[in-house]
Amino acid sequence: MQRVLFLTIVAAFAIAAPFFFYSVTLMTIMCFVVFACSFNLLLGYTGLLCFGHAMFFGGAAYVTGYVLQSTPLSTELAILAGGAAAGLLGAVIGYLTMKRQGIQFAMITLAFSQFIYFIFLQAPFTGGEDGMQAIPRNDLFGVIDISSNLTFYYVVLAITALCVFIYYRVVHSPYGEVLKAVRDNQPRVESLGFDPEKIKLVAFIISAAMAGIAGGMKATVYQFATLTDASWPVSGEVILMTLLGGLGTLTGPVFGAAIIILLNDYLAGFGEWALISQGVILLVVIVFFRRGFVGELSALKRSFLRRKTGSAGSGTPAAEAIKARS
Amino acid sequence: MFEGISTQLLFGQLLLGLINGSFYAMLSMGLAIIFGLMNVVNFTHGAQYMLGAFVAWLLLNHLGLGYWYSLILAPIVVAGFGMVMERLLLRPLQNLDHLYGLLATYAVALIVEGLARYQYGSTGLPYENPISGGVNLGFMFLPYYRLWVVVFSIVTCIVTWLLIEHTKLGAYLRAANENPRIVETFGINVPKMMTLTYGFGVGLAALSGVLAAPIYQVSPSMGSSLMIVVFAVVVIGGMGSIMGAAVTGYMLGIIEGLTKVIYPEAASVVIFLFMIVALYLRPAGMFASKESV
Numbered sequence: 001m002q003r004v005l006f007l008t009i010v011a012a013f014a015i016a017a018p019f020f021f022y023s024v025t026l027m028t029i030m031c032f033v034v035f036a037c038s039f040n041l042l043l044g045y046t047g048l049l050c051f052g053h054a055m056f057f058g059g060a061a062y063v064t065g066y067v068l069q070s071t072p073l074s075t076e077l078a079i080l081a082g083g084a085a086a087g088l089l090g091a092v093i094g095y096l097t098m099k100r101q102g103i104q105f106a107m108i109t110l111a112f113s114q115f116i117y118f119i120f121l122q123a124p125f126t127g128g129e130d131g132m133q134a135i136p137r138n139d140l141f142g143v144i145d146i147s148s149n150l151t152f153y154y155v156v157l158a159i160t161a162l163c164v165f166i167y168y169r170v171v172h173s174p175y176g177e178v179l180k181a182v183r184d185n186q187p188r189v190e191s192l193g194f195d196p197e198k199i200k201l202v203a204f205i206i207s208a209a210m211a212g213i214a215g216g217m218k219a220t221v222y223q224f225a226t227l228t229d230a231s232w233p234v235s236g237e238v239i240l241m242t243l244l245g246g247l248g249t250l251t252g253p254v255f256g257a258a259i260i261i262l263l264n265d266y267l268a269g270f271g272e273w274a275l276i277s278q279g280v281i282l283l284v285v286i287v288f289f290r291r292g293f294v295g296e297l298s299a300l301k302r303s304f305l306r307r308k309t310g311s312a313g314s315g316t317p318a319a320e321a322i323k324a325r326s
Numbered sequence: 327m328f329e330g331i332s333t334q335l336l337f338g339q340l341l342l343g344l345i346n347g348s349f350y351a352m353l354s355m356g357l358a359i360i361f362g363l364m365n366v367v368n369f370t371h372g373a374q375y376m377l378g379a380f381v382a383w384l385l386l387n388h389l390g391l392g393y394w395y396s397l398i399l400a401p402i403v404v405a406g407f408g409m410v411m412e413r414l415l416l417r418p419l420q421n422l423d424h425l426y427g428l429l430a431t432y433a434v435a436l437i438v439e440g441l442a443r444y445q446y447g448s449t450g451l452p453y454e455n456p457i458s459g460g461v462n463l464g465f466m467f468l469p470y471y472r473l474w475v476v477v478f479s480i481v482t483c484i485v486t487w488l489l490i491e492h493t494k495l496g497a498y499l500r501a502a503n504e505n506p507r508i509v510e511t512f513g514i515n516v517p518k519m520m521t522l523t524y525g526f527g528v529g530l531a532a533l534s535g536v537l538a539a540p541i542y543q544v545s546p547s548m549g550s551s552l553m554i555v556v557f558a559v560v561v562i563g564g565m566g567s568i569m570g571a572a573v574t575g576y577m578l579g580i581i582e583g584l585t586k587v588i589y590p591e592a593a594s595v596v597i598f599l600f601m602i603v604a605l606y607l608r609p610a611g612m613f614a615s616k617e618s619v
Contacts, residue, residue: 049425096605103367103424104565108605111558115598122591232554236432243429272444279436286430287418 014157023153024221029261030160031218036241036253037167038210043239044248045171046203047183051106052113053211053238056086058230059116060212061219062126065135068220074142079159079216086212087205089116094204098197110232117230131226135219156217163213168250170206179203233275240282246292255293337466339583345472345541347579348479349534353556354563354571355486356530361565363503363523365424366416369432370408372553373439374528377404378535379544380442383453393456393540400536401529408528412521435550442546450543475537482533483572490568499523558601 017026035057042048060082067078097108120126127133137146146152170176181189182196189196219225228234237260245256260278267274289296353371360368368374381403382396391399411434419426460469490496498519502509506516535549542548556575563574578597585596592599 043425047423049428096602100561100605103365103428104561106425106428107367107557108561108601110554111561111598111601114554114558115595115602118594118598121594232550236436239429239432272440276437276440276444279433279440282433282436283415283430286426286433287415290422290426 014161015154018150018153023149025261025265027149027153027156027221028218029258030156031214031221032238032241032257032261033254034160034163034217035211035214035238036245036257037164038207038214039238040242040245040248040253041167041170041210042203042207043242044252045176045179045183046200048200048204049103049106049239050204050207050235051110051239052116052232052235053109053207054230054232054234055113055116056090056208056211057215057218057234057238058120058225058227059089060086060215061225061229062120062132063212064216065132065219065225066125068135068138069132072138075138075140075146075155075220076159078138079213079220082216082219083209083212086215087209090205090208091201094201094208098201098204110235113230113232113235117227117232120227120230126225126227129227131224132219133224135223135225137220137223152221156221159213159217163210164254167210171250175199175202237278240278240285242292243285243290244281244292246294246296247290249292249294249298252292252294259293333465336587339587340580341466341468341472341583342586343580343583344476344576345579346582347576348476349538349552349575350556350559350579351483351572351575352479352530352534352537353552354559354575355483355568356527356534357556357560358563358565358568358571359486359490359530360524360527361560362568363499364416364420364427364520366427366431366524367424368524368527369428369553370411370435370438371431371528371531371556372549372551373435374404374408374531374549375535375538375552376442376546376549377407377438378532379453379539379548380446380535381532382536382539383451383544386453393454393536396536396539397533401532404532404535405525405529409521409525412524416524417517417520439546439550446546448546450545450548453539453544455540471540475541478537479534482530486530487569487572555597558597562597562601562604 035053038056039050039053042050042053063085064078064082067073067081068075071078073081093109093112097105097112100108121128125132137152140146140155144151146155171179178189178194178199182194182199186196189199215229218229241256241260242253243256244259245252245254263277263281264274267277285292291299353375357368357371360366360371378400381400382393385391385396385399386393415430415434416427419430455471457471457474460467460472462468490499498509498514502514502516502519510516538548559575559578560571562578563570563572578600581600582593582596586593
């Protein structure tokens with residue numbers, strides 16, 4: 001009941017939002033919400049730190065843009081094509097890197113993303129340093145005109161809702177449970193007869209495809225795709241969003257993406273300060289608030305509830321731990 | 327194979343490759359040392375390299391201390407910064423998941439690079455060449471300073487390797503990596519050793535920065551792009567092997583230089599291509615002697 005109420009409020013807010021806020025900013029936030037969700041699936045639930053997630057985001061933006069420019073395919077199919085291309089790229093890179101664990105994985109994915117970046121820099125279809133300009137928004141399903149930002153806002157909202165729903169389903173499926181088990185104790189999962197490498201590879205592909213959907217959406221929102229979207233600072237940004245929102249929390253990426261996008265918007269005129277403040281926020285989160293925004297809030301709520309029922313004697317740390325384990 | 331390519335161009339690019347390789351080798355050695363003992367992927371490495379160059383520039387322009395002073399002073403200053411960073415930031419994160427250490431060093435890199443860019447802008451600052459002139463070898467012109475960089479970096483790499491593989495101190499370091507608790511029971515202060523190791527690795531990065539200052543311009547972004555290439559080098563060489571990292575660094579520098587002659591379009595990606603091949607053939611690393619961590 002509580003959940004239905006919560007979802008209704010969120011839905012009402014999302015539908016009314018473009019009448020109160022600038023729709024392009026809202027759409028940007030949603031693109032990054034999907035992007036951060038895809039990243040959280042990997043780092044928060046699988047324990048894989050990919051330091052090159054921008055290659056899927058930026059790569060898919062080019063693919064979506066290219067499809068829209070050179071074919072009459074409808075916009076939603078073009079975004080899907082971006083996601084599929086990113087998933088394919090993820091499959092190849094995941095296959096090559098899955099053997100290396102932990103922090104090495106971060107270095108390798110970063111190097112891969114730089115490799116892809118250089119390819120985009122030189123490939124003829126990306127437009128090099130100028131980027132891909134004037135990407136059209138072909139009619140939705142081939143019939144509905146979505147050239148106005150207000151109409152398009154609802155398309156982006158629908159895709160975002162769908163992606164978040166899929167993310168939610170993956171995390172709460174039996175497969176999601178295995179993912180978390182791989183994160184917490186890989187040898188144990190292996191001893192139970194699972195193949196952790198294959199499980200992680202599938203998570204990597206899902207995550208890459210989802211990041212691709214996000215990138216494809218961004219290309220259609222701004223109607224251009226640039227090298228920036230595929231560059232490593234964007235990879236760093238999505239890490240920051242996820243950590244700030246709360247690693248391995250469901251709603252964390254939403255808050256993280258919103259906070260960072262609004263901050264970037266606000267600091268856009270201050271040159272280097274956007275980057276510096278991102279560094280400072282990341283540092284503060286790592287040192288003091290490792291649970292992130294959502295994680296700290298729910299921890300606060302839990303400790304508040306415990307204090308209320310504490311006199312009954314059931315709230316000892318040991319009891320909590322046992323309860324949590326069973 | 328090299329028909330139609332002038333020897334001058336070939337040797338010119340080979341030398342350039344060797345110079346780049348010198349920086350790859352020194353930087354990846356520092357990374358491998360830090361990773362080997364502390365299990366920290368030092369994302370600040372590029373920023374520390376940049377800081378080395380900037381300290382040299384500041385010493386020259388504000389205190390009038392020239393290149394040769396900087397070669398000693400800049401690494402000490404930056405290593406000091408690194409050791410403070412290790413004590414205040416990395417030590418408290420030591421017992422958590424290693425990715426927090428990695429992300430913390432990344433955050434510091436963002437801040438340092440951002441501040442440098444805020445203060446000095448994105449354009450490079452020139453640094454005067456301390457050894458001007460060169461020698462004509464007949465088939466090419468060899469500037470003395472470039473020769474100095476190559477020789478100096480090779481000596482540095484060999485000394486570092488001897489220090490870690492063939493001295494008692496190095497043995498302690500390697501032992502502390504294997505089993506810090508047992509080493510501590512021998513009365514060795516492992517945390518202090520870690521601080522010093524991090525300082526040493528950072529000092530190597532800063533030393534490379536000073537070496538690089540007269541060749542490349544001193545600019546805030548000089549470290550970040552180089553660092554990603556160095557990561558690829560370390561991945562190819564295997565994370566655990568210090569000599570492997572250095573040898574791979576020189577090798578890939580030369581390969582990159584040759585690619586510029588044979589097929590210039592691929593020069594920026596050839597190292598990454600090698601990484602992919604290496605990942606495919608040797609998933610645990612080229613020179614890896616033990617299980618990957």
